[in-house]
Amino acid sequence: MxxxxxxxxxxxxxxxxxxxxxxxxxxxxxxxxxxxxxxxxxxxxxxxxxxxxxxxxxxxxxxxxxxxxxxxxxxxxxxxxxxxxxxxxxxxxxxxxxxxxxxxxxxxxxxxxxxxxxxxxxxxxxxxSTILSYQKTTQELKRNGANCNVSRQTVMNTLRKIDNLQTYEKPKTKKEIETLYIEADEDHIHLQNGKPDIVKLIYVHEGKQTITKGRNELKNAVYFSGVYEGEKVEELWKEVWEYIVNTYNEDKIKRIYVSGDGAEWIKFGVKYLPNAVYVLDLFHLQKYITAAIKEDKKTKRELWKAIFKADKQKVNELLTQKYKELELNGTENPVMKCQTYINNNWDGINSYSLYKKEITGCSAESHVSHVLSERLSSRPISWSKVGAHKMAKLRAIKASGISLKDVVLKQxxxxxxxxxxxxxxxxxxxxxxxxxxxxxxxxxxxxxxxxxxxxxxxxxxxxxxxxxx
Structure with missing residues (x-):
């Protein structure tokens, strides 16, 4: 020997x-x-x-x-x-x-x-590779002491072969909780063929908890992401539901709040999940109202007051009055867009009146930036659909607090x-x-x-x- x-x-x-x-x-x-x-x-x-x-x-x-x-x-x-x-x-x-x-x-x-x-x-x-480009990944391997020559192509091929990674830790005993929160949004990326595409992000949590004064954190957040188009959206929501079933006693869950910007794929999740309540993300609503009302602070205050009172008639009266006041034509003007958006998402707005004490707000926009945009869209970079899908899933696993290195080695x-x-x-x-x-x-x-x-x-x-x- x-x-x-x-x-x-x-x-x-x-x-x-x-x-x-x-x-x-x-x-x-x-x-x-x-x-x-x-x-x-x-x-x-x-x-x-x-x-x-x-x-x-x-x-x-x-x-x-x-x-x-x-x-x-x-x-x-x-x-x-x-x-x-x-x-x-x-x-x-x-x-x-x-x-x-x-x-x-x-x-x-x-x-x-x-x-x-x-x-x-x-x-x-x-x-x-979840934090660095393929080329920089090869350089960092050497900087970390690896005596190997790995090409950019090898990095890409390695990621594409990775599949069926464990996306969350299954507890030994299921948790019993009455309320769950789901927030969803999307990131816009560029494909190698010059066309745009969308990467979807969903995360499930148990509410907010205070870490330090003035700083909150989502409790036990778990993330799911990828390029899911058309009917494949159901696969994404199926992953989410499987996680809920594996982690929580579903019979004890009274309500699942689903927050988002009103996109159809998010509303699909409200229909797919039991006991789900749709909540419109106020960040996106504010963007529509700001574009429509602009500097008219008085009308803006009245509009928000009517929204939180769930007075749909008053909301429409205020927007119609603003539309006439500005003498705008067509349906593509900002006031009409705002009115249409509010009416199409009234169920999500009305939830703030019905479940005011339980709703915690939505931070999906910042999570998209942190989990997806930092790697997928913040720099001038183009992706294949397969590459973007893999990277999004890996970023989601990492955001859930799981060591990717440990997961790959374990597999x-x-x-x-x-x-x-x-x-x-x-x-x-x-x-x-x-x-x-x-x-x-x-x-x-x-x-x-x-x-x-x-x-x-x-x-x-x-x-x-x-x-x-």
């Missing part, structure tokens, strides 16, 4: 570099660079050795690989890791019963078919079994380590080395131990 020998030899090189540093042969920065090279080489050699030993173990254990026969050996493969590119050889098998062909060592190690990067790099790429490893090396091989390795430890203890007990620790004594120990290995 070469792993222990490689490890000890490399660490002896580290000792020699330390002695060289103390003896004035290197500057500290030169030493740091040399140390990094040694440890990266050690990491590559150990990983390659482990894969080799695992391949040998599978080949020798005919019981575990029952019905699998070797059809080709010494098949070479290179995979990129944080240590650098690792090249190893393995056997190609065929199942006599099913006819399936596979590299069993790759299966055992969790290395996917056609994958060029390992799980650790894949997880880092996923996490970094990769949850079906794997611990690596098992033949007991005889492990026994030989332990005996070799025991012999080396005994030799080292005898070396350091020599009288010449019992004196004050000097560069000479350290060098002698290093050389004697190297010979022992």
């Amino acid at each position: 070469k792993i222990i020998q490689h490890t000890l030899q490399k660490f002896l090189l580290v000792v020699e570099k330390i002695i060289g540093l103390l003896d004035g042969k290197y500057t500290y920065l030169e030493f740091e660079e040399e140390l990094k090279k040694i440890l990266n080489e050690l990491g590559k050699e150990i990983c390659a050795d482990v894969l080799h030993e695992l391949d040998q173990s599978i080949y020798k254990d005919k019981y575990k690989r029952k019905n699998w026969v070797v059809v080709q050996k010494d098949c070479e493969r290179t995979i990129t890791t944080a240590f650098g590119d690792i090249t190893y050889k393995r056997r190609y098998y065929k199942n006599k019963e099913t006819g399936e062909k596979a590299y069993l060592v790759d299966k055992a190690a969790g290395i996917q078919k056609y994958e060029r990067i390992d799980a650790e790099i894949k997880a880092d790429i996923t996490d970094l 990769q490893y949850e079906s794997l079994k611990p690596i098992e090396i033949p007991k005889q091989t492990v026994y030989k390795a332990k005996q070799q380590l025991k012999k080396i430890r005994s030799t080292y203890e005898n070396i350091i007990s020599l009288p010449i080395l019992q004196n004050k620790k000097t560069l000479t004594s350290q060098a002698i120990k290093s050389l004697l131990l190297r010979n022992a290995i």
